[in-house]
Amino acid sequence: MATIKKITLLQFRNYASGTFSFPAAVTCITGLNGSGKTNLLDAVYYLCYTKSYFSAYQQNCVQKGTDGFRVEGVFEQKERTETISCKWKQGKKEIFADGVEYERPTDHIGKYAAVMIAPDDMELINDGSEQRRKWVDSILGQTDKEYLERLMRYQRVLMQRNAWLKLHANIAAPNYMELEYYNQQLAADGTYIHECRKRFLTAFLPVLNDFYAQISGSKEGINVSYESDLLKKALSLLLDESLQHDMRLQRTLRGIHKDDLLFVLQDAPIKNYGSQGQKKSFLFALKLAQYRYLSQQLGHLPILLLDDVFEKLDQSRMEALLKLIRTDDFGQVILTDTHAQRVKDAFGSGVEISMIHCK
Numbered sequence: 001m002a003t004i005k006k007i008t009l010l011q012f013r014n015y016a017s018g019t020f021s022f023p024a025a026v027t028c029i030t031g032l033n034g035s036g037k038t039n040l041l042d043a044v045y046y047l048c049y050t051k052s053y054f055s056a057y058q059q060n061c062v063q064k065g066t067d068g069f070r071v072e073g074v075f076e077q078k079e080r081t082e083t084i085s086c087k088w089k090q091g092k093k094e095i096f097a098d099g100v101e102y103e104r105p106t107d108h109i110g111k112y113a114a115v116m117i118a119p120d121d122m123e124l125i126n127d128g129s130e131q132r133r134k135w136v137d138s139i140l141g142q143t144d145k146e147y148l149e150r151l152m153r154y155q156r157v158l159m160q161r162n163a164w165l166k167l168h169a170n171i172a173a174p175n176y177m178e179l180e181y182y183n184q185q186l187a188a189d190g191t192y193i194h195e196c197r198k199r200f201l202t203a204f205l206p207v208l209n210d211f212y213a214q215i216s217g218s219k220e221g222i223n224v225s226y227e228s229d230l231l232k233k234a235l236s237l238l239l240d241e242s243l244q245h246d247m248r249l250q251r252t253l254r255g256i257h258k259d260d261l262l263f264v265l266q267d268a269p270i271k272n273y274g275s276q277g278q279k280k281s282f283l284f285a286l287k288l289a290q291y292r293y294l295s296q297q298l299g300h301l302p303i304l305l306l307d308d309v310f311e312k313l314d315q316s317r318m319e320a321l322l323k324l325i326r327t328d329d330f331g332q333v334i335l336t337d338t339h340a341q342r343v344k345d346a347f348g349s350g351v352e353i354s355m356i357h358c359k
Contacts, residue, residue, distance in 0.1 A: 001301040001331040002077045002112050010070040011063040013039040024354035026333045030340040031358030037336035041305050047073040047084050048114040050095055050105050058088050075112055110142040113302035115291045125279050129260035143297040147196050150189040157185045166250045187236040190256045194230040201226050207292050212285035215320045225262040229254045301331030310337050
């Protein structure tokens with residue numbers, strides 16, 4: 001089990017400075033809305049993944065009026081403690097483990113895992129395919145270093161191929177040698193990524209079904225369908241066939257960057273036909289199945305981060321969620337809520353809960 005024992009913030013979001021401890025298995029961060037509860041939770045996530053859960057832009061993590069931030073945390077795993085420090089200043093990010101800087105920030109990914117459940121996560125179901133691809137990539141990037149490296153290279157080569165298409169769109173007889181290199185690289189890495197995504201879903205689906213049944217208390221059939229051009233034809237052939245169309249539109253139209261996951265409930269897309277309650281059950285099942293998959297692949301229990309979920313759940317779903325996360329299959333839990341007593345009542349007298357109050 002991986003746990004965080006202490007965190008220190010400097011100029012991170014609304015915190016000029018602050019140090020917080022997590023002595024118990026469950027920690028509740030309380031305070032009024034706008035007091036920084038979610039920001040503290042995000043700081044824990046940042047130490048695990050060297051990025052914010054809520055913003056793609058590092059600048060958004062900097063306290064207003066300053067030019068950088070620092071987040072430092074003491075982690076414990078298998079009776080060994082380690083201090084992780086993340087510093088960002090004027091566009092430069094540095095990551096340290098016990099004072100030694102990582103050569104590559106990606107070397108840190110997978111060491112300490114966390115799974116966040118937050119109100120805006122419903123985008124995973126309701127929004128476009130990019131959200132679902134990023135979600136799968138965030139899981140597989142932790143459990144397979146080669147996947148992460150190939151994905152980063154695929155994205156880089158895709159940008160280069162798109163730039164080539166724009167540059168040569170109006171040239172009568174372009175030199176295709178450079179394009180052929182891009183195609184070969186995309187085909188090699190794209191095929192690997194595609195196969196990993198297929199294997200992941202095969203292993204993931206039974207776990208998802210089990211959690212959905214426990215949370216919803218129903219027998220409704222659910223499924224996740226993998227939609228990909230590569231299920232029909234090799235990527236090398238798809239790129240060749242689509243070249244003229246790509247040239248006209250000046251971007252690459254086929255490949256794993258167009259993949260999607262279709263979330264299905266009772267043989268219909270849950271995005272279009274599911275009720276709010278069914279979508280919430282499906283989302284929580286997705287996140288708990290993600291937790292289970294990561295714990296099996298990484299060999300330790302991740303940290304579970306819950307942002308304001310009690311405000312969003314009805315009584316039956318809240319009870320089902322708490323029943324699950326109180327078992328030995330789950331490790332450290334850190335959650336936010338405006339009402340400390342509600343959290344104490346929900347977990348019951350048998351669970352030790354430490355409290356952090358944000359002012």
